[in-house]
Amino acid sequence: MNEIKQPVTDVLQTKCRGCGGMTEFSPKDQTLKCVYCGSSTVLDLTPAKVKENDFGYWAARSDEDLASESIEATEVRCKQCGAVTTLPPERASSNCAFCGTPLILNEAVINRFWQPNYILPFKVDKRECGGIFQKWLGKKWFLPSQLKKGNVQTERFKGIYMPFWTYDADTSTNYRGERGINRTVTSRNAKGEEVKRTVTDWYNVSGRVNLHFDDIVVPASDSLPPKIMNRLTNWDQMNCVPYRQEFLAGFMTNIYNIDFRDGVHVAKEKMEQVIEDNIKSDIGGDKQRIRSKDVFYQNLMFKLLLLPIWVSAFRYNGKLYQFVVNGRTGQVTGEYPKDTMKIIMLVAAIITLIAALMLIFG
Numbered sequence: 001m002n003e004i005k006q007p008v009t010d011v012l013q014t015k016c017r018g019c020g021g022m023t024e025f026s027p028k029d030q031t032l033k034c035v036y037c038g039s040s041t042v043l044d045l046t047p048a049k050v051k052e053n054d055f056g057y058w059a060a061r062s063d064e065d066l067a068s069e070s071i072e073a074t075e076v077r078c079k080q081c082g083a084v085t086t087l088p089p090e091r092a093s094s095n096c097a098f099c100g101t102p103l104i105l106n107e108a109v110i111n112r113f114w115q116p117n118y119i120l121p122f123k124v125d126k127r128e129c130g131g132i133f134q135k136w137l138g139k140k141w142f143l144p145s146q147l148k149k150g151n152v153q154t155e156r157f158k159g160i161y162m163p164f165w166t167y168d169a170d171t172s173t174n175y176r177g178e179r180g181i182n183r184t185v186t187s188r189n190a191k192g193e194e195v196k197r198t199v200t201d202w203y204n205v206s207g208r209v210n211l212h213f214d215d216i217v218v219p220a221s222d223s224l225p226p227k228i229m230n231r232l233t234n235w236d237q238m239n240c241v242p243y244r245q246e247f248l249a250g251f252m253t254n255i256y257n258i259d260f261r262d263g264v265h266v267a268k269e270k271m272e273q274v275i276e277d278n279i280k281s282d283i284g285g286d287k288q289r290i291r292s293k294d295v296f297y298q299n300l301m302f303k304l305l306l307l308p309i310w311v312s313a314f315r316y317n318g319k320l321y322q323f324v325v326n327g328r329t330g331q332v333t334g335e336y337p338k339d340t341m342k343i344i345m346l347v348a349a350i351i352t353l354i355a356a357l358m359l360i361f362g
Helices: 055-059 063-067 126-138 260-283 340-361
Strands: 022-026 031-034 040-042 071-077 084-087 109-113 158-188 194-219 287-316 319-326 332-334
Touching: 055 260, 055 287, 126 287, 126 319, 126 332, 158 260, 194 260, 194 287, 260 287
Parallel strands: none
Antiparallel strands: 022 031, 031 040, 071 084, 071 109, 158 194, 158 287, 287 319, 319 332
């Protein structure tokens, strides 16, 4: 882990080599472009040869050991939405990057952070976000009818690099369980009619499942609701490039507040879901029961990625609804209002259908 020379905080601005004006990274052109003279600087987008960090080695080190190889930044938590904003040095005032609320700077704290290892630069341009969002919103069946007309007024889209941990591991899992084999039993009822039913015979089994996990993505920040962060998927990690500050030009960056030692528990939960599916496949049969399993983790590695999202929100009936656009793929995830009457009508329709089926087949 190398020491970073400048804190990654609010909108980073770099100067044009030609006119001295400010430059921004252009998602459309994938270059560093001057906002004044329009000149461009080509950046190296060659995918990185990724090197992971050994989890056991770094987890055993104290925070004091990490301090010499980390970055320092000032953070303040928003009283309105709870998001954490990272402030640059000498900032006298600031607003929350996620909801726009003025921040109380005398409550700011200084922390040290792990340096980002790699970054996926923005690919979706800001001007595309409005249309992408309206298309996504229009497909929501429970959306109030007046919003389906496409007149939703969103707040200004903010480009933010969000931190994510990724974890690799080799797992070996010993399990005990039961394999269920179905068979059909034929009998006769009181009327003498033939009746068939399925019976499951259970057999004790045990075994071992070995799996390799690569790049299990875990949010490293709670600045956005978990239900939004966890739905941010489909990252083309094979196109990650080594971290360079030029990619941050014109965008904001959210520094992590979930330690890599804590994020690994979420990663293991995701791994164990896959492990259970593989155990059931290994058990075979028609049905499976897992009685116990012991998971052993080896070669546990991790890295810190900065991934691009566009953040915005809109208000409806006085309530704020946040949503984000994946800065690589245009995938949208977030919150939206639901029409109570539409939900009631759907439930009523389902109840009516069930009642009708019971009358027909009951």
